[in-house]
Amino acid sequence: MVDLVVLGERVQALRRDRALTLQRLAEAAGVSVSMLSSVERGRKAPTIVVLARIADGLGVPLADLVAEPDGGRVLVRRAADQETVDEPGGWRRTILTPVVPGVNFEWVRTTLPAGCDAGRFPAYAPGSHEYVVVESGSLRLTIAERTVELNEGDSAYFAADAAHAYANEGSGPCTYHVAALIMRPRAARVPVPDPSRE
Secondary structure: OOOHHHHHHHHHHHHHHOOOOHHHHHHHHOOOHHHHHHHHOOOOOOOHHHHHHHHHHHOOOHHHHHOOOEOOOEOOOOHHHOEEEEOOOOOEEEEOOOOOOOOOEEEEEEEEOOOOEEEEEOOOOOOOEEEEEEEEOEEEEEEOOEEEEEEOOOEEEEEOOOOEEEEOOOOOOEEEEEEEEOOOOOOOOOOOOOHHHO
């Protein structure tokens, strides 16, 4: 039997990983926002039809939502299931790591064509970290106002609670990996009124 709280955490983690609001996922899945919210909070047991719609909205197989990993210790993300996103400007990123509820770690492989600037990324919450390894080509990494040039095989670490940017000023493509531990501020808990006390 599926643990509703674990299921809800898994749905929420996948939604946040894709930077989707409740509203946007509800629209993509064809379910109500209230239903989706109840599922994420582990308060409602969704039907298989609703679960299939949510999986479709997230772009993942239904089994990824309901299957229990081996003792909770091993999660496998097959190459065919890795999410690849083609960004404006011609660059591409692939999320290599499985999504684990409650773990804000991500490993991303990115390829920038020659002369491509991927833009500036905002600072993450304090306690966030990023490691960068250049697989091929050259990369200009900017953290706050400091810029470093990285070439094939070079790696760098930086505290990701500062704005940062990636660009390829070379004449050929650049492929690099980012391993990131991104801290997210916890949402404020809103107390649920107890009708028996009113």
